[in-house]
Amino acid sequence: MSVVGIDLGGTKIMAGVFSEGVIKTKVTVPTPEEGGQAVIEAMAQAAKAAIEASGVAVQAIGLGTPGPLDFKRGRIKFAPNIANFTDFPIVERLEQATGYKVYMENDANAAALAEHKLGAAQGAESTLYMTVSTGVGGGFVWGNKVLRGVNGQGGEIGHITMQPGGPSCGCGLDGCLEALATGPAMERMALASFKREMNTRELFALFQQGDPRASRIVLQAASWVGIALASLVKCYDPEVVVLGGGVALNAGPAYLEEVQRSYQRYMENWITPPLHLAKLGSEAGLLGAALTAAIEVGEL
Secondary structure (H helix, E strand, O other): OEEEEEEEOOOEEEEEEEEOOEEEEEEEEEOOOOOOHHHHHHHHHHHHHHHHHHOOOEEEEEEEEOOOEEOOOOEEOOOOOOOOOOOEOHHHHHHHHHOOOEEEEEHHHHHHHHHHHOOOOOOOOEEEEEEEOOOEEEEEEEOOEEOOOOOOOOOOHHHOEOOOOOOEOOOOOEOEOHHHHOHHHHHHHHHHHHOOOOOHHHHHHHHHOOOHHHHHHHHHHHHHHHHHHHHHHHHHOOOEEEEEOHHHHHOOHHHHHHHHHHHHHOOOOOOOOOEEEOOOHHHHHHHHHHHHHHHHOOOO
16 A cells, blocks of 8 residues: 655645655645645645556555644644644644545654665664754654654754853754754854855855865854764664754765764764764655655554
8 A cells, every 4th residue: 555745844845655665756836825724725735636646545644744743632833934833733634635544743753764764774773863954853763663752842852952051042042953053053153254144055165165264163063963963872872873954965075074073072982873964855754754654554
């Protein structure tokens, strides 16, 4: 049997039919700006189009969505980049719109599951996954299980406190990893250093050319990532560590070398699991959503 995966993002929705270990068909539509029920209808439309194009029977839908989420009630508590999604019954509404059973997962957890089962950590018993881009997300997977915690807050690694009293984070606290190591964090530091606005593409280009100010900014951010990974490894003791996201994949080899150096430095005297770059790219969330459903219906 086959399942549908849906990856819900702030600007686009991807739906794909997952069968025999691969995405058979994929449909992408914009995320409606008005949010709420319009997003449900767009997801249902994309899922139905993918099913029709595949020509196969599907058993269920797996949904990867931003959060935080209320798994017990099948609701989004709120979605920072999608309107009218406060305490929204997303599972019930999507089931009504499609006629299929829906299984929900946090989008970063879904990507972690995909890299664990099909990507850079394939074959490992346990995986710690971190993605660094506009924010920091991640997850810990053991076998077929994603660690969620009692309140669904497990794996919110972007909000571990790295520098008490440090820069303010979008979560309302200070000194979070997300406030120190992401693209927006580096852009904020670039504005202070260069006295003008600068996006990460320009900053990374200057960094790769050896500009000293750009190097300080990017390498400091990389160092925070390595320290965080080492700290998380000591908590979870995974077999493999996987690093993905736009910053990790686009900043350049020197960034990754600094992540690795910092990671190794803070793992001294500890057994150090290998650190791999993510392999699945932009399809990780979609694949993870599909895997969520496949596991729930007993296909994996």
